[in-house]
Amino acid sequence: MSSTETPLKQAGPVLEDAVPTRVRRRKRPPVPAVVLNLIALAAGIGLWAWLASLGVQALPGPAAVAGRAGELIADGTLAEDSLASLRRVLGGFALGTLLAVPVGFLMGWYPVARGLLEPYVQFFRTVPPLAMIPLAIVLLGIGEVPKVFVIFLAAFLSSVVAAFQGVVGVDRTLIDAARVLGARDGSIFLKVVVPASAPFILVGMRIGLGSAWGTLVAAELIAAQEGLGHRMQNAQLYYDLPTIFVGLITIGLLGLLMDRLLMLAERRLTRWQETR
Template sequence: MTQLTATGKAQAAPAVRRGPRRSRRALVLNLVAVVVGLLVWTALATIGVQGLPNPLEVAGRAAELIGDGTLVTDALASLRRVLIGFLLGTLLAIPVGFLMGWYATARGLLEPYVQFFRTIPPLAIIPLAIVLMGIDERPKIFVIFLAAFLSSVVSTFQGVVDVDKTLINAARVLGASDRTIFLRVVVPASTPFILVGMRVGLGAAWGTLVAAELIAAQEGLGFRMQQAQLYYDLSTIFVGLITIGVLGLLMDRLLLLAERRLTNWQERR
């Protein structure tokens, strides 16, 4: 028994050491990808592709916008809208997805509406949102909320439906109640789907932001990019695009970290 345990530890040791090595390799590859992207961008700007600004021009414009506080103000305004819409959408999507997946009656009542609104782009709701809610923050947040909700609810629902029936039946044989099965079997098994849905919902929220800020916004990254479009200010547009991408990437990495912590029981490649 001691020998077997020692052997198991010896076999497991390389797997433990391999983790940091893979992280370093991934970081190096990410840096290489960024450098290659900047070189390609510089090359395209050098040959004069439709007035494309080069990275140094964009960096200089970013420094100007940071210096006068414009970029920080716009980024905080957009971040606030995305966070509120995303959190509200996720908080509603998770219980609705569980209801649809666990109760056949709830599924029959709710699924037609969910699938119907999934076929309608959230951007198409903007005119209706303006008429019903006015032109303040509410319609902007509502459109972002809708994008996040529709992405997350389907993933949560699918996670509940795809729970291995063998696990549920085994729990019932052992005398577990429906409440215990739901809390101890269904919720943990659905967690990876929920977190993936949250990541998709976050992407949808950021993707809807620019259009949402068409609604009489006075600040925000989308608003600033639309103003820059009127004056053909490509450098400002690139600053807005890069800022949205960086903020979205950072939030996605935080969700990915939470996913790894909450689902460390899963096998990963």
């Protein structure tokens, strides 16, 4: 036996012993996402309670906020405010999405429409929707219309770019193949471009939904008589921190629920897409 074979034979058992260990580590089942979410929630509440116990900026603890939430639920105030805010967000978000999708498609499919519309879209994207509140009050009054308009603008500007990018990003090979097979532009648009753009549109809708909820509190500055933002603004005047926290948590929970519904729709509508 040569001296060169000895180290290889000696290394053989070591390698054989090491491979099963790595395989076993890879096969270890991952921690379910629900468990991780619950751990994060418990850690967040624990940190919140600890900071409140230290008296950080008179921060109310979880028990005080839960008690205030119970009072608002018992007298029906929280339900009325939540419904009012939901109505405004859903109205503005639905209108913004319904307009953003066709405008994005026009910009992506027709160069002339892109040249005409893109400067306005990019211009208004640089103007915060909240800066439109004074103009909305002057032109539309102080009723529900200006509130919905400001939310609509935030959702529209977030969704239109996603729809546009979805059309522009469609693989040209698919379009050329459809044309070779004799498909006309209308058929190509409906059967190739629209399905291929669906993931972009849904992501844009999720971003638009977040923008709509992010604009809600400012929109309810416009002489609102009910709503979560209105309730939080009134609580600010009396330094009622538990009520402010109840409003914040309610907005977060409602936004999270609507986002999860959009994610569910995204999974169902884009099953054909490759997943990692």
